[in-house]
Amino acid sequence: MNAMSNKASFNQNPGQQNHGHQNHGHQKRGARSAALKQRDQARSFMVIALTVLMAISALLWLHNSPASAQVSGADKPVAGATPGGTDSGASSDAELWRQIRHGVTGTVVGHNKSAGLLIQSDGQQWRLTRNGPLAMYSAWAILGTLLLLSLFFALRGRIRISHGKSGKTMKRFSGIERMGHWLLASSFILLALTGLNLLFGRKLLIPLIGKDAFSTITIFGKFIHNYVAFAFMLGLVIVAILWLVHNIPNRHDVVWLLRGGGMLGGGHPKARKFNAGQKIIFWVVILCGISISMSGWALMNPFTTTMFGDTFSSLNDAFGTQLPTDVALIQEQQYQSLWHTIMAVFMIMVVLAHIYIGTIGMEGALDAMTSGDVDTNWAKEHHSLWVEEVQAGKKGTAETGKESIQPAE
Numbered sequence: 001m002n003a004m005s006n007k008a009s010f011n012q013n014p015g016q017q018n019h020g021h022q023n024h025g026h027q028k029r030g031a032r033s034a035a036l037k038q039r040d041q042a043r044s045f046m047v048i049a050l051t052v053l054m055a056i057s058a059l060l061w062l063h064n065s066p067a068s069a070q071v072s073g074a075d076k077p078v079a080g081a082t083p084g085g086t087d088s089g090a091s092s093d094a095e096l097w098r099q100i101r102h103g104v105t106g107t108v109v110g111h112n113k114s115a116g117l118l119i120q121s122d123g124q125q126w127r128l129t130r131n132g133p134l135a136m137y138s139a140w141a142i143l144g145t146l147l148l149l150s151l152f153f154a155l156r157g158r159i160r161i162s163h164g165k166s167g168k169t170m171k172r173f174s175g176i177e178r179m180g181h182w183l184l185a186s187s188f189i190l191l192a193l194t195g196l197n198l199l200f201g202r203k204l205l206i207p208l209i210g211k212d213a214f215s216t217i218t219i220f221g222k223f224i225h226n227y228v229a230f231a232f233m234l235g236l237v238i239v240a241i242l243w244l245v246h247n248i249p250n251r252h253d254v255v256w257l258l259r260g261g262g263m264l265g266g267g268h269p270k271a272r273k274f275n276a277g278q279k280i281i282f283w284v285v286i287l288c289g290i291s292i293s294m295s296g297w298a299l300m301n302p303f304t305t306t307m308f309g310d311t312f313s314s315l316n317d318a319f320g321t322q323l324p325t326d327v328a329l330i331q332e333q334q335y336q337s338l339w340h341t342i343m344a345v346f347m348i349m350v351v352l353a354h355i356y357i358g359t360i361g362m363e364g365a366l367d368a369m370t371s372g373d374v375d376t377n378w379a380k381e382h383h384s385l386w387v388e389e390v391q392a393g394k395k396g397t398a399e400t401g402k403e404s405i406q407p408a409e
Contacts (some may be wrong), residue, residue, distance in 0.1 A: 017057045040366045060128065079145050117328075126334040134197055138345045145349045149356045156263075159362040163376050169373035170390065177242055178369055184235030184285075185351075190228045192348050194221035199341065229296055236289045239282075246273045252385065273386045295340040303329040309337070 105117045142263055173181070195220060197205070206214045251277035256269040269275070274282065298305040309332065312323035327335070358365045364378035379387050 014027040018026070043269045090138060099253045120328070120330050122331055122334060124336070130338065130341070134341060136198060138341065139343055141349055141390070142352075149353065151359065160362060161363055161375065162269065162299055162381055164378045165364070165375045169367075169371075169374045170376050170379050170387070171372060172368045172374045172379070173372045175372065176238075178372055179323075180235055180238030180242060181316065184239055184289075187228050187232035187235055188347075188351065190224055190267050191232055192351075193345065194225040194228075195341075195344055196220050196348075198225075220349060224301060225400070229300075232289070233293050235294070236286065240286055243274070243282060247279045249276075249279060252276075253279060268384075270381050270385050273383060275383065281350060286345065288343050288350075292343045293346065295336045298336045299340060302333050305336075306332060308332055 032180070100118050101121060200219070201214060201218060209217075250272070252270050252272065256271055256276040259265045259269045261275065262268040294307065298307060306327065306329075309325055309327035312327065313325045315321050315324065316323055360371070364375050368374050376387070
């Protein structure tokens with residue numbers, strides 16, 4: 001009887017041990033999940049705190065610095081007197097100077113008829129616009145983008161691979177594709193930093209590092225901006241040639257957008273090599289990149305283009321508008337400067353969102369542009385149609401058109 005009892009007790013021990021191991025495994029996975037959640041929450045808090053601090057600092061700077069230079073009381077004409085208090089009595093030429101100040105053109109004997117314009121008053125308006133509303137709205141746009149991304153990360157967290165990593169990878173981007181991407185990305189980052197220095201550097205950097213250091217940085221930044229621009233143009237051409245065929249909209253993109261990329265309806269929508277969100281970023285980068293390159297070329301070669309005058313003329317012919325077509329060369333440069341800044345700031349906002357989703361925003365996404373390989377589970381979740389095409393051996397959807405699966409290192 002004792003032997004049977006001991007035997008029964010012995011037979012029950014393995015089940016109890018297995019059950020204990022299972023509980024222990026669940027506890028470990030639960031602890032790991034909790035640790036990851038706490039880490040994400042801590043990161044979210046840090047990102048939001050830093051973003052809010054940056055936003056408050058920038059807004060205080062914008063509030064305390066004048067948006068535009070104001071004309072002092074001594075320089076304002078009073079009762080017909082000339083500006084600056086240089087009234088010469090009854091023989092005052094106030095009306096003449098007022099006309100010159102507002103851009104009246106005189107008679108010129110030589111061939112250069114534009115020399116008859118002593119004062120191009122639009123230059124003052126350009127300066128006030130660039131240093132006032134344009135700078136303020138640009139700061140709001142960039143800081144607002146950072147704040148929205150921080151809030152999204154805090155609410156949504158990192159998008160993880162639902163079924164975990166499989167241990168196998170697929171070739172997503174070839175070496176030439178990654179080279180074109182990083183050439184475009186690195187050159188744009190340099191252009192963005194040196195360009196933002198021209199827009200905000202006087203207010204932000206001079207109080208911190210002084211005028212001499214700021215002057216040195218800005219001079220080198222100017223050369224970097226001008227020469228790196230050609231690397232940006234080259235990267236733009238490479239990316240356009242390699243990926244244009246993969247970024248043609250299709251019916252799957254409509255479904256992807258309606259479901260918010262997977263945030264609505266549960267599960268990830270089907271997509272080919274690039275989903276609708278990536279296609280939007282592609283076309284914004286290509287179109288804005290072309291526009292920025294054209295305006296940048298005009299700024300590096302001043303008084304040689306008439307892009308705005310020609311564009312206004314074409315719009316008038318096409319839509320019956322009444323845009324000014326007699327645009328002076330100096331006005332062309334002013335318009336190009338404003339347009340270059342607007343397009344650059346818009347592109348910075350889009351690229352910030354792209355950087356977010358490609359790094360901390362989504363697990364496994366960065367691997368595509370570092371090693372060129374992605375986990376098969378990641379690929380099936382986010383680009384299921386592309387995986388099917390690769391596995392089916394269809395040409396034109398991947399560089400080799402064949403499946404390339406290998407053990408993950």
